[in-house]
Amino acid sequence: MKKLLLLSLSSLLVLSSCVSKKEFTALQEKQKETQDLLNSATVKLNSCLEDRAxxxxxxxALEEQVADLRKxxxxxQVLSAKGASNIEKTLESLKEKDLKITRLSDALTKKDSVTLALVTSLKREVGINDPDIEVNVEKGVVFxxxxxxxxxxxxSYNVTAQAKSVLAKVAKVVNSKPDFECMVEGHTDSRSYQKGVLLDNWDLSVxxxxxxxxxxxxxDVNxxxxxxxxxxxxxxxxDNDTAENRSKNRRTRIVVLPKIDQFYDMIEKEMKTLSAGN
Incomplete structure (x- = not known):
């Protein structure tokens, strides 16, 4: 651009010596007009270059955004596939757990049915109307x-003749349930006891x-x-605070309960049946 200006000035100087003043003035105006056009074109060119940049x-930036969006x-898509797979696995796991719970519930129901039948049998045989004999169920166990x-x-720890008639009824029910165990618990009151070889209430209760x-x-109980x-x-x-209460606490409790190993065998069998079904 500087070369062009120098060339124009040189031309003006040369022409000024060869042309009239009027023509020189016209050339100057033409040169100014050309210069203005050049300046305008330069401004537009710079603006276009800036717009292009x-x-x-x-x-x-848009290409980078498109690449990021594609990624x-x-x-x-990968997460969605994994999520769908995880959801499917979770549903399968829940179904399996639900089946296990159902199997365990069935096993417990069977046990409860046997327990109910046992209570009914005991109450019928032993005599539910006797106030000195109580038959009940606590947490699935018959007492x-x-x-x-x-x-x-x-x-004394010598059994009376009357007791043998009561125990004969208990024995009849226990003998009908060979898969059950019978735990005999001795209970005393709180008054200290010592007689002969018995040192205390522990000895007496056992x-x-x-x-x-x-x-x-x-x-004939096994x-x-x-x-x-x-x-x-x-x-x-x-409380052992009265003679009547101490009499209540002096008792024998017979606990009739299913053999634990057989109960767990029943549950294990249910679990194996479940696994085979899957």
Whole structure:
């Protein structure tokens, strides 16, 4: 551009010496007009160059955004596929757990049905109307609680003749349930006890338990079903503050319960059936 201006000035100088003043003035105006057009064209060119640079930058930014969107879409498709797979696996797991719960519930229902039948049988055989004999169920376990006065004389572990008639009824029910165990618990009041070889209430409660077990054995109860247990005075029904309450606490409790290993075998069998079905 500088060369062009110099050339124009040189031309004017040369021409000025060869042309008239009027022509020179016209040439100057023409030169000014040309210069204005040149300046305008230069401004437009610079503006176009700036627009081109801006458009190029925008195009590059858009290309980067398109690349990012494509990558995001690919990742989203992968995540969606994994998510669908995880949801399917979760649903399968929930179905399997639901089946297991159903199987366990069925096993427990079977156990509860057997327990109910056992309670009904005991109440019918032992005599539900006797206030000194209680038959009930606690947490799926059958309990027969027999008052001390029906089984022993005071301070003794020798079983009375009356007790044998009561225990014969219990033995009849236990013998009909060979898959059940029978735990005999001796309970005393809180008054200290010592007599002969018996040192305390522990000894008395255990000795009374073994005495009952020997009677049940004589009534043909399988010894492998029997468990001897003494609880001393530590599981009272009521406070030991009156003679009446102490009488209530002196008792023998017979716990009739399914053999734990057989119960778990039943559940294991249900689980194997479930696995085979899957």
């Amino acid at each position: 801006s458009s190029t930058a925008r195009a590059q 995001y879409n690919e990742n989203l 027969i609680s027999i008052a001390d006065k029906l089984l022993f004389q005071s301070g 000795k009374r338990s073994t005495s009952i077990i020997r009677v049940l054995e004589s009534l 010894p492998s079903q029997l468990i001897a247990a003494g609880r001393s005075s530590y599981v009272p029904l009521v």
